[in-house]
Amino acid sequence: MTKTAPGPRGHPLLGSLPDARRDALSLFLNAANEYGDVVRFRFGPRIAHLARSPAAVRQAMQDKHEQYGKQTRGFDKVRLVLGDGLLTSEGAFWRRQRRIAQPAFHHKRIAAFGETMARCATDLADEWANYAGNGKPIDVLNEMMHLTLRIVSITLLSEDTSARADEVGRAITELLHSANERMTRVFDPPMQLPTRENRRFKENLRTLDSVVLSVIAERRKKPRETGDLLSLFMDIRDEETGERMDDQQLRDEVMTVYIAGHETTANALTWTLMLLSKHPAEARAVREELAAVLGGRAPTFADVPKLVRTRAAIDESMRLYPPAWIIGRSIDKEDEIEGYRMPKGTLLFLSPYVSHRNPKLFDNPEGFDPSRFLDGRVEKLPRFAYFPFGGGPRICIGNAFATTELVLVLATLCQRFRLDLVPGHDCTPEPSITLRPRSGMMMLVRNA
Numbered sequence: 001m002t003k004t005a006p007g008p009r010g011h012p013l014l015g016s017l018p019d020a021r022r023d024a025l026s027l028f029l030n031a032a033n034e035y036g037d038v039v040r041f042r043f044g045p046r047i048a049h050l051a052r053s054p055a056a057v058r059q060a061m062q063d064k065h066e067q068y069g070k071q072t073r074g075f076d077k078v079r080l081v082l083g084d085g086l087l088t089s090e091g092a093f094w095r096r097q098r099r100i101a102q103p104a105f106h107h108k109r110i111a112a113f114g115e116t117m118a119r120c121a122t123d124l125a126d127e128w129a130n131y132a133g134n135g136k137p138i139d140v141l142n143e144m145m146h147l148t149l150r151i152v153s154i155t156l157l158s159e160d161t162s163a164r165a166d167e168v169g170r171a172i173t174e175l176l177h178s179a180n181e182r183m184t185r186v187f188d189p190p191m192q193l194p195t196r197e198n199r200r201f202k203e204n205l206r207t208l209d210s211v212v213l214s215v216i217a218e219r220r221k222k223p224r225e226t227g228d229l230l231s232l233f234m235d236i237r238d239e240e241t242g243e244r245m246d247d248q249q250l251r252d253e254v255m256t257v258y259i260a261g262h263e264t265t266a267n268a269l270t271w272t273l274m275l276l277s278k279h280p281a282e283a284r285a286v287r288e289e290l291a292a293v294l295g296g297r298a299p300t301f302a303d304v305p306k307l308v309r310t311r312a313a314i315d316e317s318m319r320l321y322p323p324a325w326i327i328g329r330s331i332d333k334e335d336e337i338e339g340y341r342m343p344k345g346t347l348l349f350l351s352p353y354v355s356h357r358n359p360k361l362f363d364n365p366e367g368f369d370p371s372r373f374l375d376g377r378v379e380k381l382p383r384f385a386y387f388p389f390g391g392g393p394r395i396c397i398g399n400a401f402a403t404t405e406l407v408l409v410l411a412t413l414c415q416r417f418r419l420d421l422v423p424g425h426d427c428t429p430e431p432s433i434t435l436r437p438r439s440g441m442m443m444l445v446r447n448a
């Protein structure tokens with residue numbers, strides 16, 4: 001007979017909602033450590049389970065993925081921004097879109113993108129060189145957001161939207177913050193009500209739409225043989241009707257990669273630079289590797305497999321601060337996980353943040369120890385013990401793109417500069433839709 005999973009009782013009416021709003025990371029991490037691999041929560045009237053073990057994650061993401069859907073409150077709020085693109089759609093429609101998009105992420109294409117990634121990182125390093133050592137801190141989070149936005153717009157959309165990076169960055173930050181607020185509130189005023197927050201939400205959405213729709217309009221006016229993601233989506237015809245995708249569908253797909261393709265990567269870079277500043281011996285090991293492999297020249301795609309220490313620092317940073325820290329699923333068919341009943345209509349949370357700090361699998365789980373990715377400790381763990389990019393059919397389509405970008409950008413910057421945290425800077429993570437540093441990341445840039 002299946003059992004009901006253990007979990008915190010929380011507030012008589014609201015359950016764990018107030019705790020989740022106060023500090024969701026601690027709530028989930030502490031509950032898993034106290035109650036075990038499957039924890040039952042109540043959020044107001046809703047029941048949700050958090051599952052931590054590799055077997056549980058594998059069941060939901062891979063073995064029985066068709067029973068675990070995206071009809072969650074979280075995805076509903078994300079849909080307000082992204083519409084029905086690759087990240088948020090489901091079923092036959094999603095499968096078709098994924099098939100169309102896949103060639104844009106082919107290994108050969110990523111090799112070509114590598115050049116753009118390294119060039120954009122070098123442009124930024126040249127800018128930093130003008131003020132390295134001047135003692136004025138910069139917000140590394142903001143710098144990384146601009147850089148990764150530029151990379152994703154040039155590689156996947158063949159447009160450089162840098163001129164509007166500040167405006168776009170602000171709109172995205174506010175939209176994600178508001179979407180996150182909306183998913184954790186007891187009552188969320190419907191979008192149609194003219195509240196101040198709703199008006200601001202729509203204004204920000206208009207800012208993003210104007211950028212994305214102008215990229216599409218420009219391409220319609222002057223079709224180009226770019227072979228980029230946008231052209232793949234524009235060229236495809238429906239097998240039965242022969243129709244092409246309309247502007248709304250194109251908008252949703254472009255918006256999805258525009259946001260999913262840069263926000264996460266920028267956060268991963270920022271957390272890695274913060275951790276290297278706090279662990280100077282690791283930073284030194286990375287610099288020594290860069291000197292040995294590159295000997296002072298700029299990195300290229302061919303260098304990526306050789307930069308193993310640089311890569312290990314990134315992997316370890318995404319273990320501790322996985323940008324996609326929580327992944328929600330709707331239980332579309334009653335099931336059982338680790339012997340516990342998962343009733344239909346309830347929610348399931350998989351959290352790379354919680355699973356990656358599982359003391360049963362990772363020794364010194366809170367420590368920054370990149371060598372665990374080099375000496376076989378992580379390799380020996382079951383698949384789905386470490387899953388910063390998710391897994392199964394819905395695994396991040398930008399996985400290889402992101403990894404290449406992370407290594408090339410980090411190599412370019414660490415080869416030329418040392419980045420030190422400003423003393424006293426608050427490095428607390430904010431568990432919004434992605435895991436961001438709550439107060440940005442103020443750092444001083446010095447020549448290496």
Ligand code: HEM
Pocket residue numbers: 086087088098152256257260261262264265268322323324327328388389390391393394395396397398399401402
């Ligand atoms: C460090 C960087 C990144 C991280 C940690 C990350 C993480 C993830 C995760 C965990 C998922 C699965 C979500 C789920 O199962 O519900 C996902 C999906 C997705 N990601 Fe990423 N991502 C990153 C970078 C990128 C990049 C660079 C792109 C595009 C250029 C991208 C585009 C997407 C898309 C389109 C999906 C939806 C895929 C589908 O369902 O078919 N991501 N990402």
